[in-house]
Amino acid sequence: MNGEKPRLIDEWQDAPVIWEAVRTAVDNANGTPQQYILTGSNTVDKTKIRHTGTGRITRMKMYPMSLWESLESSGEISIRDIKAYTADFNSHISYYRDRYGLEADLVLHLEDERYALIECKLSSREIEDGAKHLLEIKRLIQEYNKTEKQAPLREPDLLIVMTGGNMAYTRTDGVKVIPLACLKD
Numbered sequence: 001m002n003g004e005k006p007r008l009i010d011e012w013q014d015a016p017v018i019w020e021a022v023r024t025a026v027d028n029a030n031g032t033p034q035q036y037i038l039t040g041s042n043t044v045d046k047t048k049i050r051h052t053g054t055g056r057i058t059r060m061k062m063y064p065m066s067l068w069e070s071l072e073s074s075g076e077i078s079i080r081d082i083k084a085y086t087a088d089f090n091s092h093i094s095y096y097r098d099r100y101g102l103e104a105d106l107v108l109h110l111e112d113e114r115y116a117l118i119e120c121k122l123s124s125r126e127i128e129d130g131a132k133h134l135l136e137i138k139r140l141i142q143e144y145n146k147t148e149k150q151a152p153l154r155e156p157d158l159l160i161v162m163t164g165g166n167m168a169y170t171r172t173d174g175v176k177v178i179p180l181a182c183l184k185d
Contacts, residue, residue: 018038023053135159161175
């Protein structure tokens, strides 16, 4: 535990006594934050740990590098990338298909129950088609809700066409056009 801080300890779960050693070191340093970074990819045997880490250790969910970050992509749209870039929003990604056959490529669900429908289009020539499709889904939901009073469908809070282009903008119809490259920053 000696040496320059912060100290990175990878695959700590292979030696769970490290957890207790970090806890003790943090206590001895009067709780100075960010002294140790424990990383690992395997499940931890919780029976080998006697302390939860409360007040000393914070857990973070880590995602693999996006294709953009690993230089495996020149801007192609990847669900893995979108998940990684939206993790800070306490969100999750799903596919949208309702009981009437309406569908969108992705749905970004936020913690407060708002959601965005997303169409993924690799070329700027396809943006118009993606926007029309999203607007049609919204129109059909509104139409359905005029007659359905018991269980109306929630309208999307945001309509997004994710593209491989290079300029983000809001169309006059309100649809957001967002290049994947904008998400990396």
